[in-house]
Amino acid sequence: MIRRFFALVMLPAIVLAPWSNAQQSLETMVDRDLSSLVGTYKMLHAMPELSRHEEKTSAYMAKELRALGYDVTDHVGKYDNPEWVGYGVVAVLKNGSGPTVLVRTELDALPVEEKTGLPYASKVKTKDDAGEEVGVMHACGHDIHMTSLLGTAKMLARLRDQWHGTLVLICQPAEETVQGSNALLNDGLYTRFPRPDYALALHDASDLEAGKVGYVPGYCLSSSTSVDITIRGLGGHGSKPEATKDPIVVAAQVVLALQTIVSREISPFDPAVVTVGSIHGGSKNNIIPDEVKLQLTVRAYKQEVRQKILASIERISKNIALAAGIPADLAPIVSVIEGTDATYNNPALTERVAGAMKKALGADNVLKLDPEMASEDFCHYGLEGNKIPICMFRLGAIDPAKIAESKRTGIPLPSLHSSLFAPVPEPTIRTGVIAMTSAVMELMVK
Secondary structure, eight states, X not given: OOOOXXXXXXXXXXXXXSHHHHHHHHXXXXXXXXXXXXXXXXXXHHSOOBTTOOHHHHHHHHHHHHHXXXXXXXXXXXXXXXXXXXXXXXXXXXXXXXXXXXXXXEOXXXXXXXXXXXXXXXXOEEEOTTSOXXXXXXXXXXXXXXXXXXXXXXXXXXXXXGBOEEEEEEEESOTXXXXXXXXXXXXXXXXXXXXXXXXXXXXXXXXXXXXXXXXXXXXXXXXXXXXXXXXXXXXXXXTOGGGSBOHHHHHHHHHHXXXXXXXXXXXTTSOEEEEEEEEEEOSSTTEEOSEEEEEEEEEESSHHXXXXXXXXXXXXXXXXXXXXXXXXXXXXXXXXXXXXXXXXXXXXXXXXXXXXXXXXXXXXXXXXXXXXSOOOSXXXXXXXXXXXXXXXXXXXXXXXXXXXXXXXXXXXXXXXXXXXXXXXXXXXXXXXXXXHHHHHHHHHBO
């Protein structure tokens, strides 16, 4: 049973004109609701669910959006595996003719045991898809995102005299496994529901002060590709290596050779990363194993750079094995297991959204940031070729005093996905609701 911390009720539209006066009223409305929004955040933080298992979180979001008067459809999403349940939620509010704007939040949490010590810290433990017991935590701030979306939904329902068009709110599952956006699109997101003219999202930042937002026109986040390599050999006794084909030595050579891809095959003007995050092989000191497994992550902005890196990984792996005398029928197996494209913020849309947020929050609180090599699956809502303009902006979530102390001492703050990541709820949520509401109003203002 999910405890409901506050009742979101449909209120009469408030007549506020012109927009400059409405802005002041928006801040007043958010401040009035901030305590209940923070209560919702703490509740969501304490009840995280893993990717593709967001049953209770999805039901809660659907219930709250229905209470606001939105036309809500739940259980949206179609995965490659038909046994997986789609826990996506799509909420639509039509308000006359005008543009259609999509706003997305994520529902899922991470298999991380929380160590923040907060009174509302997650104590949830569950079994992951491999059957292992894991702690679960909103270590990426999706609870902040959900709360901000609910606050935005409430503000826009109240301010519907000030905008026209169709608002589509998306509660997306399985972002952490970069499967959720495609699952929604595969289930007819843009055919069963209004197709957007613009798509917006926010993401909290672990290195930006609460009360501030950041924006990046153009490439914002990189593509991400997970690659598995199985180096196969001929095992045997450790005392007689000449009678074997040692996959551990080959794997070591492959790891080092992969580092030359970015430094010697990719232009220095094209950011890229190749990281070997895991290597496993062997079982005992004096046994040469039959195989070694490597797990890689590949990051790039341009699709052609991404494809060049993947081709180089396969070429290097197979040719090093061949040079070591490993038979062709035991060539390394290189598999791409998951990935997502780069997030490209439409420059015109991003500048327009940034302008609206500067008016709402003050120019000093809206910063132009550098791109990052982190990845997201929000990019897919723009469709291939950026057919639908999208914009994801950053939401500051950290106590300014802690950021100042980190700069002074050189000790880094906990990052996203850390068991110690702890946003400051009040200013973060307040800023998120004001920023997103202002962005939507800018695109749909009468």
